[in-house]
Amino acid sequence: xxxxxxxxxxxxxxxxxxxxxxxxxxxxxxxxxxxxxxxxxxxxxxxxxxxxxxxxxxxxxxxxxxxxxxxxxxxxxxxxxxxxxxxxxxxxxxxxxxxxxxxxxxxxxxxxxxxxxxxxxxxxxxxxxxxxxxxxxxxxxxxxxxxxxxxxxxxxxxxxxxxxxxxxxxxxxxxxxxxxxxxxxxxxxxxxxxxxxxxxxxxxxxxxxxxxxxxxxxxxxxxxxxxxxxxxxxxxxxxxxxxxxxxxxxxxxxxxxxxxxxxxxxxxxxxxxxxxxxxxxxxxxxxxxxxxxxxxxxxxxxxxxxxxxxxxxxxxxxxxxxxxxxxxxxxxxxxxxxxxxxxxxxxxxxxxxxxx
Numbered sequence: 001x002x003x004x005x006x007x008x009x010x011x012x013x014x015x016x017x018x019x020x021x022x023x024x025x026x027x028x029x030x031x032x033x034x035x036x037x038x039x040x041x042x043x044x045x046x047x048x049x050x051x052x053x054x055x056x057x058x059x060x061x062x063x064x065x066x067x068x069x070x071x072x073x074x075x076x077x078x079x080x081x082x083x084x085x086x087x088x089x090x091x092x093x094x095x096x097x098x099x100x101x102x103x104x105x106x107x108x109x110x111x112x113x114x115x116x117x118x119x120x121x122x123x124x125x126x127x128x129x130x131x132x133x134x135x136x137x138x139x140x141x142x143x144x145x146x147x148x149x150x151x152x153x154x155x156x157x158x159x160x161x162x163x164x165x166x167x168x169x170x171x172x173x174x175x176x177x178x179x180x181x182x183x184x185x186x187x188x189x190x191x192x193x194x195x196x197x198x199x200x201x202x203x204x205x206x207x208x209x210x211x212x213x214x215x216x217x218x219x220x221x222x223x224x225x226x227x228x229x230x231x232x233x234x235x236x237x238x239x240x241x242x243x244x245x246x247x248x249x250x251x252x253x254x255x256x257x258x259x260x261x262x263x264x265x266x267x268x269x270x271x272x273x274x275x276x277x278x279x280x281x282x283x284x285x286x287x288x289x290x291x292x293x294x295x296x297x298x299x300x301x302x303x304x305x306x307x308x309x310x311x312x313x314x315x316x317x318x319x320x321x322x323x324x325x326x327x328x329x330x331x332x333x334x335x336x337x338x339x340x341x342x343x344x345x346x347x348x349x350x351x352x353x354x355x356x
Contacts, residue, residue, distance in 0.1 A: 010022050010062065010066075013059075013062060013063065013066060014063075015062075015063050015066035015067050015070075016066055017039065017066065017070050019037055019038060019039050019040075019066060019069065019070075020038045020039065020040060020041060021036075021037075021038040021113075021116070022035065022036070022037045022038070022062075022065070022066070023035070023036045023037075023109070023113070025105075025106070025109035027102070027105035027108075027109075029101070029105075030099060030101035030102040030104070030105045031092075031096055031099070031102055032090060032102045032105040032106055032109070033090070033091045034088060034089060034090040034091065034106055034109060035061055035062055035065040035088070035089050035091075036065070036086065036087075036088045036109065036110065036113065036117055037065040037066055037068075037069035037086060037087050037088075038069065038084070038085075038086040038113075038116055038117050039066075039069040039070045039072065039073045039084065039085040039086060040073040040084045040085055040346055041084035041116060042084060042346045042347065043076065043077065043081070043082050043083060043084055043345070043346050044076075044081070044082040044083040044084055045083060045084060045115055045116055045117065045118055045301075046069070046072070046073075046083070046084040046085050046086030046116060046117045046118065047072065047076065047083045047084070047085075047086065047117075047118045047120065047141070047294065047297060047298060047301055048068065048069055048072040048085055048086040048087040048088070048117070048118075048119070048120070048122075048294075049068075049087065049088075049119065049120045049121055049122025049123070049125070049142075049293075049297075050087075050088040050089075050090065050106065050119045050120065050121070050122045050125045050129070050130075050133070051064065051068065051087065051088070051089045051090070051122040051123045051124055051125070052089075052090045052092055052098050052122070052123075052124035052125045052129070053089065053090075053091070053092065053123060053124045054091070054092050054093060054094055055089075055091050058091070061089050061091050064087075064089050064243075065087050065088070065089045067243070067264075067265050068087035068089075068264055068265065069085050069086045069087040070085060071085065071264055071265060071286070071287040072084075072085030072086060072087060072287075072294065073085025073342070073346060074287050074338070074339065074342040074343075075287040075288070075290070075291045075294050076291075076294060076298075076346075077341075077342040077343075077345040077346045078287070078288050078291065078319055078338065078341060078342050078345070079288075079291040079294060079295055079298075079312055079316070080312060080315070080345075081294070081295065081298050081302070081312070082302065083294075083298060083301070083302075084346070086116075086117040086118075087122075088106065088109075088110065088117070088119050088122075090102065090106055090124075092124075098124075098125075098129070100132050103129050103132035103133050104132060104133070104135055104136045105136075106119075106133055106136075107132070107133040107134065107135060107136025107137040107140065108136045108137065110133070110136075110137045110139050110140070111136055111137035111138075111139060113139070115139050117139065118139045118140065118141060118301055119133060119139065119140050119141070120140065120141040120142040120150065120293075120297040121142040121149065121150060121297075123185075123242065127142060127143065127144050127148055127149050128144070130142040130143045130144075131143050131144055131145075141297040141298075141300045141301050142297055142300070149186065150292070150293035150294075150296040150297055151185075151186035151187045151190055151293065152190050153292040153293055153295060153296035153309075153313060154187045154190075154262055154290055154292045154293035154296070155187050155188075155190035155191040155193075155194060155262065155292070156190075156194070156292050156313055157289060157290060157291055157292025157293075157295070157313050157316045158187070158191055158238070158240075158260065158261065158262045158289050158290055158292070159191055159194040159195065159198075160313070160314065160316060160317045161260055161284055161288070161289035161316055161317045161320050162174070162179070162195075162236060162238070162258075162260040162284070162289070163198075163317065164317035164318075164320055164321050165236075165258050165260050165282060165284050165320065165324075166235065166236065166258065168282070168321060168324055169257055169258055169282045170235060170257065170258075173198070174195065174198040174199060174200045175198060175199035175200070176199060176200070176201060177200045177201065177235045177236065178200070178201045178202075178203070178233075178234040178235045178236070179195050179200050179201070179202055179203070179234060179235065179236040179237075179238055180203045180204075180205075180229050180230070180232040180234040180236070180237050180238065180256065181195075181202060181203070181204045181205070181221075181229075181238045181240055181261075182204075182205050182206075182226065182229045182230065182237070182238065182239050182240060182241055182245065182261070182263075183205075183206060183239065183240035183241030183242075183261075183262075183263065184204055184206040184208070184211040184212065184214075184215055184240070185206075185211075185240065185241070187240055187262045187290075187293075188204075188206070188238075188240030188241070188262065189211065189214075189215065191238065191240060191261075191262065192204060192215055192219050192221065193218070193219060195219075196218075196219035196220070196221075201222075202215070202219055202220075202221040202222070203221060203222045203223065203224060203229070203232055203234065204216075204221045204222070204223050204229075205223060205224050205225060205226045205228070205229035206226065206241075207226055230245060230250045230253065230254055231250075231253040231254065231255060232255065232256070233255045233256075234255065234256045235256060235257055235258065236256055236257070236258045236259070236260055237254065237256035237258070237259050237260075237261070238259075238260060238261035238262070239259070239261035239262075239263040239266050239286075240261045240262045240263055241263055242263060243263055243264050243265030243266055243268075244265065244266070244267075244268045245263060245266050245268075246259065246266050246267050246268060246272050246276065246283075247268035247269070247272055248268075248272065248275060251272060251275045251276055251279065251281075254276075254279065254281060256281065257280075257281065257282060258281070258282045258284065259276065259281055259282070259283045259284060260284040260289055261286065261289075261290075262286075262289070262290045263286060263290075264286055264287065264290065265286065266286045267283075267286075267335070270335075273333045273334075273335045273336075274333065276333075277333050282324070282334070283333070283334055283335060284320060284334065285320075285323070285334055285335050285338040287338070288316065288319060288320055288323070288338055289316065289320065291313075291316055292313045292316065295309050295312045295313055296309060296313075323337045323338050323341060326341075
């Protein structure tokens, strides 16, 4: 069963940003409870991952869907892709994890949207999961026979942007630079491997001790508890877990010169980028530096040649440096410049109607 979200739940929500469509989907037989948010389709159909997660409340899931779908619109615009932004979140419980039936039900809910939203792998979902979703809808990317795992492409984009940011702020390459990596999932681990190959010194943290042990063995990384990683004295802090790592409390203890990581929605509030700027920390807008995964998924969705998608990923650090230069020239924060640049590329629907 699929239905529109209520005014109380969405229209008055602080993260609602004139989203085009927000849908609740439920399938009692499989236990599916999901929210699909389509932020903007001015440039093309909304593409965004499917996050499968255990939330503390339905309101948390709504906030996640709204914020993530908005960031996907901005991400696609800055990456130069003819796509809009959307996101699906499926709410699971620890005693009732995801099942093939639940994934197929998610596919059915996506299929009812008629191609306005295309899903892909996200936090808590895998390539195998996308194979299951694809049994119920063609509007999916990231299957084992299609685009596949986007993590290496995401990590590559973050690595290239971090390399550019280090040159911009510290005037050096990554050899010997100390990077504190929070989160060793598929992207964080791949990023740590690239940093190791570049000669960086790495400190890691993850809630899974086995992941930490593998990073220590494979990359010679040091490790600290998850709660201590943001306060490490390091050149770069790389948040690669979930969002909200940068808040008033963590920023007060932050001792890195640069923040550049793969996590989406790293800022808990918009004011937190002001706090970073006042502290002299260079913040690299997350939806720009982590766009490699979206570009990878778009290759299958838009039927782009590999060379084209590789070029889009290689262009991310150039876009970042342009934004950082404009921020320095105007005194604005990098995030504000990135937002404005993205909005200039997906003009509001109201403006398009006036021009029609």
